[in-house]
Amino acid sequence: MLTARSRFETPNGSSYLQRLCxxxxxxxxxxxxxxxxxxxxxxxxxxMEAxxxxxxxLVEADDAEGLARGKGVIESHxxxxxxxxxxxxLDWQEGAPAA
Incomplete structure (x- = not known):
C-alpha cells in the first residue's frame, strides 16, 4: 500500500472536513x-483529521496511479x-509502502 500525507493550516479545518465528506x-x-x-x-x-x-x-492506494488519483480528488475539491x-x-509527502 502506497501512502501520501498533507496538511492545510486553517482555522476552518472541521468545516472543510465536513464539507468534503x-x-x-x-x-x-x-x-x-x-x-x-x-x-x-x-x-x-x-x-482526514481536523x-x-x-x-x-492521509491517502492510501495499491499503486502509484491510484495514489495520484486519490490525491487529485482530495486536492481539487x-x-x-x-x-x-x-x-x-497541497504539499504532499509520499511515504514508504505500508505493510
Whole structure:
C-alpha cells in the first residue's frame, strides 16, 4: 500500500472536513464527524483529521496511479472549497509502502 500525507493550516479545518465528506458521500462510502473522516475512494482510501489549526490528509492506494488519483480528488475539491483562503495546491509527502 502506497501512502501520501498533507496538511492545510486553517482555522476552518472541521468545516472543510465536513464539507468534503458531505460532498463525497453522494458517490462513495463515507464516515465522518466534526474531527475525523474516512472516505472509501475507488482507488483506495482517504483519512482526514481536523483540529483548531488545520486539516490533515492521509491517502492510501495499491499503486502509484491510484495514489495520484486519490490525491487529485482530495486536492481539487479542497482547493475549490477553500477559494477564500487562496489555496492553490497541497504539499504532499509520499511515504514508504505500508505493510
Amino acid at each position: 458531505k460532498h463525497f458521500e453522494h458517490k462513495i462510502k463515507v464516515e465522518y464527524d466534526a474531527h475525523r473522516g474516512h472516505c472509501t475512494l475507488p482507488s483506495g482510501q482517504a483519512l 483540529d483548531e489549526t488545520g486539516i490533515s490528509f 479542497l482547493v475549490r472549497f477553500a477559494f477564500r483562503e487562496n489555496l492553490e495546491r
